[in-house]
Amino acid sequence: MSEAKNVGVLALQGDFREHKQMLERLGARVREVRLPGHLEGLGGLVVPGGESTTIGKLAAEYGLDAAVRAAYRAGNLAVWGTCAGAIWMAREILDYRQPHLGIMDIAVRRNAFGRQVDSFEADLEVEGLDAPFRAVFIRAPEIVRVGEGVRVRARYQGRVVFAEQDRLWATAFHPELTGDDRLHREFLERLVAS
Numbered sequence: 443m444s445e446a447k448n449v450g451v452l453a454l455q456g457d458f459r460e461h462k463q464m465l466e467r468l469g470a471r472v473r474e475v476r477l478p479g480h481l482e483g484l485g486g487l488v489v490p491g492g493e494s495t496t497i498g499k500l501a502a503e504y505g506l507d508a509a510v511r512a513a514y515r516a517g518n519l520a521v522w523g524t525c526a527g528a529i530w531m532a533r534e535i536l537d538y539r540q541p542h543l544g545i546m547d548i549a550v551r552r553n554a555f556g557r558q559v560d561s562f563e564a565d566l567e568v569e570g571l572d573a574p575f576r577a578v579f580i581r582a583p584e585i586v587r588v589g590e591g592v593r594v595r596a597r598y599q600g601r602v603v604f605a606e607q608d609r610l611w612a613t614a615f616h617p618e619l620t621g622d623d624r625l626h627r628e629f630l631e632r633l634v635a636s
């Protein structure tokens with residue numbers, strides 16, 4: 443990468459440190475975002491996995507949901523939600539009422555891959571990548587509906603686990619937990635330099 447990109451990780455709850463480390467290894471300047479003011483000057487924001495109800499409540503309490511929505515609509519923020527982060531981004535969450543960002547035209551079902559298997563790994567064919575991506579699923583959601591402007595980039599057993607809409611990404615899996623940094627690299631490369 444020729445120039446450092448300014449990117450944030452939402453650091454309210456969940457495994458934001460793993461994302462931060464991976465982004466820093468790729469040469470990005472990474473800021474932990476806990477308050478609306480921390481969004482200033484960022485080209486992208488990664489929302490980690492964790493517990494989507496907790497993330498949603500804390501984000502609402504600190505005014506971060508409104509601030510992220512505004513920054514996205516102003517046209518200068520890319521947002522990537524992973525697992526709980528993807529749930530937070532979804533317009534619709536099946537069966538639950540919880541505060542969320544709701545900017546991405548998808549519907550998700552939490553904990554969609556069965557109670558008996560809390561976590562598993564799988565090699566996914568991801569559109570745009572030339573070799574399979576080892577994906578870690580931990581009590582993962584499924585993307586059950588995608589709107590018209592949404593591109594499906596990966597499925598697992600026919601179910602959507604990676605969706606892209608404009609500057610928004612939602613992955614049901616955890617791309618920060620293996621050494622494979624191809625998606626973090628692509629996310630950074632696409633950001634407008636700031």
Ligand SMILES: NC(=O)CC[C@H](N)C(=O)O
Nearest residue numbers: 491492493494525526581
């Ligand atoms: N690994 C994760 O982020 C799990 C998400 C969690 N099951 C939720 O619904 O919030």
